[in-house]
Amino acid sequence: MTSLVSVTSPEWPSGSDDSAGPTLLLLHGFGSNEQDLAGLAPLLPRGLAWASVRAPLEMGFGGAAWFPLQPPTLAYSPESVESATHDLWGWIDSHVPDGMPLLPLGFSQGGLMALQLLRTRPERLAGAIVLSGFVADVPGAADERLAALRPPVLWAHGDSDTVIPPAEIARMERWLPTHTAATIRLHDRLGHGIDDRVLDNVRDFIAGLNS
DSSP states (O other): OOOOOEEEOTTTTTOOTTOOSSEEEEEOOTTBOHHHHHTTGGGSOTTOOEEEEOOSEEEETTEEESSOOBTTTTBOOHHHHHHHHHHHHHHHHHHSOTTOOEEEEEETHHHHHHHHHHHHOGGGBSOEEEESOOOOSSOOTTHHHHHHHOOEEEEEEETTOOSSOHHHHHHHHHHHHHHSEEEEEEETTOOSSOOHHHHHHHHHHHHHHHO
């Protein structure tokens, strides 16, 4: 198992008394790193504990990936997805206290990884947030349990995203409502990225979990 690198908030691991939601696990996209989504922390609810984890596959120039992807179709091997999921659970098991409410927030490939956590141990999570992401076209070990539990999931993305292929968007549109209590937000003129509307979606979703 690969030992993953991370950065954490001052509130880690228990959160502050005025924490506005569950502990966030930030999962960056292909070719980025653990510092990327950590930059969103000041824009999220005050007192929210978070950890941002670096993916295991080093790509050079400071970037990393959860597993290899082949553009433009974003092809990948099931074995590589399984290995990345195993490594990420290893980090969680070593760094997150049992019983702590955990909410993965992933961007792009990191969104797929957030869903992988749900598809393997759905009872361990409070839900998931997927930003400009997609779902793996491989069976999930706990897909049947997940479909029965229907945890809350936010999927926010743009109608001008040219990175995620239409086939992957269509798969997500089919899969997400049949396995989760999905909140889907599609934003006009948004490409493969995060804007103020998406951040509003995230804040509202977290507030809903905490209400």
